[in-house]
Amino acid sequence: MKVVVCVKQIPDPADPGALDPESKTLKRDTKLILDESDSYGVEMALQLVDTAGEGSVHLVSMAPNNEVGGLRTALAMGAESATLVSDDALKGTDALGTAKVLAAAIARSEPDLVLAATESSDGYTGTVPEMVAELMGLPSVTFAKSIAIEGGTAKVQRQTEAGYDDVECPLPALVSVTAGVVEPRYPSFKGIMAAKSKPVDEVTCGDLGIDAGSVGWAGGGQEIVSIADAPAREAGEVIEDEGDAHERIVSFLEELKVL
Amino acid sequence: MSTQDQEIADQMIETIAKWVDKEVIPHASELEHADEFPQAMFDQMCEFGLFGATIPEEYGGLGLDVTTYARIVEELSRGWMSLSGILNTHKIAATMIGRYGTDEQREKFLPKMVDGSYRAAFSLSEPDSGSDAGALRCKAVQDGDEWIINGTKMWVTNGVRAHLVMLLARTPDDRVTCFVVEKEPGDSFEGISTSKKIHKLGYKGLETVEMSYVDHRVPDANMLGGAEGMGRGLRYALSALELGRINIASRAVGVGQAAFDAAMKYAQERETFGKPIFEHQAIQFKLAEMATKLQAARLMTYDAAARFDRGERIDLEAGMAKLFASEACFEICTDALRIHGGNGYTQEYDVERYFRDSPLMIIGEGTSEVQKMVIARKLHERHAIT
Numbered sequence: 198m199k200v201v202v203c204v205k206q207i208p209d210p211a212d213p214g215a216l217d218p219e220s221k222t223l224k225r226d227t228k229l230i231l232d233e234s235d236s237y238g239v240e241m242a243l244q245l246v247d248t249a250g251e252g253s254v255h256l257v258s259m260a261p262n263n264e265v266g267g268l269r270t271a272l273a274m275g276a277e278s279a280t281l282v283s284d285d286a287l288k289g290t291d292a293l294g295t296a297k298v299l300a301a302a303i304a305r306s307e308p309d310l311v312l313a314a315t316e317s318s319d320g321y322t323g324t325v326p327e328m329v330a331e332l333m334g335l336p337s338v339t340f341a342k343s344i345a346i347e348g349g350t351a352k353v354q355r356q357t358e359a360g361y362d363d364v365e366c367p368l369p370a371l372v373s374v375t376a377g378v379v380e381p382r383y384p385s386f387k388g389i390m391a392a393k394s395k396p397v398d399e400v401t402c403g404d405l406g407i408d409a410g411s412v413g414w415a416g417g418g419q420e421i422v423s424i425a426d427a428p429a430r431e432a433g434e435v436i437e438d439e440g441d442a443h444e445r446i447v448s449f450l451e452e453l454k455v456l
Numbered sequence: 457m458s459t460q461d462q463e464i465a466d467q468m469i470e471t472i473a474k475w476v477d478k479e480v481i482p483h484a485s486e487l488e489h490a491d492e493f494p495q496a497m498f499d500q501m502c503e504f505g506l507f508g509a510t511i512p513e514e515y516g517g518l519g520l521d522v523t524t525y526a527r528i529v530e531e532l533s534r535g536w537m538s539l540s541g542i543l544n545t546h547k548i549a550a551t552m553i554g555r556y557g558t559d560e561q562r563e564k565f566l567p568k569m570v571d572g573s574y575r576a577a578f579s580l581s582e583p584d585s586g587s588d589a590g591a592l593r594c595k596a597v598q599d600g601d602e603w604i605i606n607g608t609k610m611w612v613t614n615g616v617r618a619h620l621v622m623l624l625a626r627t628p629d630d631r632v633t634c635f636v637v638e639k640e641p642g643d644s645f646e647g648i649s650t651s652k653k654i655h656k657l658g659y660k661g662l663e664t665v666e667m668s669y670v671d672h673r674v675p676d677a678n679m680l681g682g683a684e685g686m687g688r689g690l691r692y693a694l695s696a697l698e699l700g701r702i703n704i705a706s707r708a709v710g711v712g713q714a715a716f717d718a719a720m721k722y723a724q725e726r727e728t729f730g731k732p733i734f735e736h737q738a739i740q741f742k743l744a745e746m747a748t749k750l751q752a753a754r755l756m757t758y759d760a761a762a763r764f765d766r767g768e769r770i771d772l773e774a775g776m777a778k779l780f781a782s783e784a785c786f787e788i789c790t791d792a793l794r795i796h797g798g799n800g801y802t803q804e805y806d807v808e809r810y811f812r813d814s815p816l817m818i819i820g821e822g823t824s825e826v827q828k829m830v831i832a833r834k835l836h837e838r839h840a841i842t
Contacts, residue, residue: 269467383475386505386518389467 198252198346200242201303202276203313203326205232206260206267210318220289221421223319229260231267234314236274236381238374242312243275243382245346252309253277257302259287259295265397272392273384280305284401289414292320296328298412301405304333310351311371315340330371337371338364342378465524472531475500480535485806488536491660493617497539501572506543508570511550515566522699523761526706530754533710534717537813538661540707545614547703548696549576549622552634556692558682561636565620575641577618579667580693581611590690594669596625596633601676603627603635605669608651615665616650617641622680623669624689631687634680637672647672658812698771700821701778702764705757708778708785708817712750715785715792715810719743722796722805739795746788753781772834779827782817789814 206229208214214224231239239254246252256271256279263283272279280302287298303311311330316323330337340356349368354361356375384392402409410416434449436442450456480497487494501507510525511517520528525547532539546569553565568574585592594607605625615621621637639645652666679685680692720743723734733739760773789810793800800807818824 273467273471383500383504384467384471385503386468386471386509386520389471390464390518393464 198246198249198310199255199306199308200245200252200310200312201255201257201306201308202235202238202242202271203299203303203311203329204235204239204256204258204268204271204279205314205317205319206230206258206264207232207317207319216424218424221424222289225261229264229266231270232314232318233381234316234318234376235271237376237379238312238314239271239274239276240379240381241341241344241374242310244379245310245344249346255279255306255308257299257306258282259290259298259302261285261288263399268397269389269392270384272395272397273388274382275388276395278395279397281397281399282401282405283399284403284409286402286409286413286415289417290412291417291419292322292324293328293418294412294416296325296332298402298405298407299325300329300332301407302400303329305405309368310344310346311335311369312344313371313373315373315375326371326373333371335369335371336366337373338366339373340375341372342375344372344374465520465527468520468524469527469531472504472528473534475504476531476535480532480539481806484536485803485809488538488658488660488809489803493663494536494539494542494661497536498542498572501539501543505570507546507572507575510547511566511570512554515554515562516570517550517566521761521765522702523758523765526702526757526761529703529706530710530713530757533707534714535710536661536809537707537711537816538659540703540710541613541659542662544700544703545578545618546572546576548578548700549620551696551699552622552680552692553636555695556634556681556685556688557636560677561680561682565636569620574619575614575617576620576622577612577614578622578693578696579609579612579615580624581609583608583610583666590632592624592626592632594623594625596627596635596674598628598676599673602673603676603679605635605637605647605672605674607669609667609669611654611664612667613664614662615667616643616663621648621667622693623674624693627686629687632690632693633686634689634692635674636678636680637674638678657815658809659816697821698774699764701774701827702757702761702770704817704821705753705760705774705777705781708781708814709750709754709757711810711813711817712746712753712781712785712788715789715807715814716743716746716750718805718807718810719746719792719795722799722807726797726799733795742791742795746791749784749788753777753784756780772831772838775822775827775830775834778817778822779824779831782814783824785817786814 208227209230214227217224242254246254254276256268256276258268259282268279282298282302313326327337338353341353342356343354345352351366351370353364355364436445508517509520513519529540550569582592596603596605623635623637624632627633639648643650647670649668650665651668654664723739724732726733756777760770760777763773764770792807793811796805796807799805
């Protein structure tokens with residue numbers, strides 16, 4: 198069984214850098230790391246291949262400056278190989294453009310199953326996996342909390358507000374994985390050493406047959422009009438207990454509609 | 457080290473650091489107070505491959521250099537110093553077997569030691585022989601193709617859980633010889649028994665015991681280094697302990713970092729006289745001194761490790777790093793506790809654990825006084841007027 202996992206490499210959230218006032222996007226000129234949201238998909242893919250007793254996990258990523266730092270982390274966890282799409286023409290690519298690039302890169306691997314996070318930790322559009330599925334003509338299941346493969350079928354527990362739905366779909370399919378549903382393994386030191394020699398196929402838009410004019414700033418179907426700093430967190434209200442603190446807390450919670 | 461090797465080493469350290477932040481620090485004090493062996497942490501250390509970290513690749517280990525190992529020990533100790541203790545006796549044993557063992561001994565033991573399922577302890581100290589290692593009394597008498605061991609050993613860290621003990625004993629030539637003693641984990645095995653569990657101020661969660669040997673038999677083939685190893689045990693042990701000093705210095709840097717981090721955070725959160733205590737000059741000066749000592753300790757430790765990796769002598773530098781880093785750690789931990797005020801004296805804050813752990817680095821593997829003796833002796837050797 199061949200599983201492809203979409204992996205985003207993002208600026209370290211612990212040191213997030215800044216927004217570029219010119220492009221109005223996040224600066225990505227520092228070292229990028231594996232988006233933690235994607236580590237759940239990588240773990241799930243590795244477990245599925247272990248359970249199947251055969252197959253491999255392949256990674257697909259789109260990142261500037263031929264960045265492979267985050268890919269190496271996922272390779273150290275146990276993925277076998279990776280495809281990195283890196284091309285100056287991709288600067289400013291929006292969610293649909295990203296989906297076009299990923300779909301073209303994924304298609305080269307002819308996977309049985311494609312996994313992705315439900316959303317990235319820096320962009321948060323939460324739309325790319327479903328657009329990839331549409332572009333590839335694959336069935337798409339979202340918010341998976343567990344996946345089992347039986348024959349040519351994916352049996353997915355799909356998380357909902359009330360619990361979960363049991364969903365089945367034929368393979369190949371694309372499934373987005375909810376963060377926190379599995380415990381991603383730490384790479385072993387042997388895995389870290391081995392990751393350096395695992396193949397990373399670096400390709401450009403041209404290699405994928407994608408017209409550079411259809412992606413990046415040129416092909417963007419959306420425009421970022423302005424950016425502003427998030428408002429500073431306001432000081433909370435301190436309630437001194439003068440015998441009525443409980444009533445005031447209850448009415449505060451009622452105002453928030455949590456009671 | 458090549459750029460690629462450096463990147464690999466950095467990724468290993470980042471991985472350990474992430475694990476320490478997420479899985480070690482939140483649970484360490486609770487386990488430490490209960491003096492409970494950290495099984496889940498131990499299991500993950502095995503998964504990482506830490507027990508084979510410095511064992512050569514030809515025996516299934518990772519063959520990491522001493523600098524990388526020192527950084528690993530520092531990170532583990534930043535979370536909980538006892539974790540590096542679980543590892544250290546194993547590393548000393550593997551180093552001794554790798555360096556001085558016969559081919560047969562290396563092939564027999566090292567492949568078993570890489571994954572943590574077969575653990576090792578080191579046993580030099582005795583009730584009346586600590587810093588004065590030459591005074592040890594434990595005896596080994598030959599009987600055919602076996603040696604009969606009798607004596608009592610102190611401060612045997614990991615002694616109960618170990619499958620192998622590097623035992624230093626006095627042979628009939630009145631010299632000290634090292635035996636690779638194989639045993640089953642547990643309180644007793646054949647002529648070996650755990651005569652006392654030592655209750656410590658800190659460094660909890662892993663056992664440190666007194667072990668007695670009564671007519672315990674060890675095959676001749678387990679004399680470290682074979683026939684050539686007869687009478688060379690102390691030399692082998694002291695050579696391994698030279699690396700052990702880098703290990704202790706690295707632990708001191710890790711615990712010192714944890715104490716500094718805690719103090720820096722607390723100083724910005726705690727307010728007195730209407731402002732965070734960090735804004736009081738008395739606290740600023742303390743933190744400035746703590747950070748400076750920590751930086752110097754770290755650089756001395758890395759320097760000694762790098763010298764070793766370059767094949768240079770470190771008899772002087774390792775002792776200096778151990779002496780300085782352990783004393784700096786103790787001072788940093790004391791100041792961190794002072795900065796925490798009354799809270800520092802409670803079990804609500806990790807800083808009391810750092811404070812209790814820090815003296816171990818001053819005493820373990822050669823006290824500060826012994827380090828000064830070693831340093832002075834080496835200075836004389838290097839600068840003697842002829």
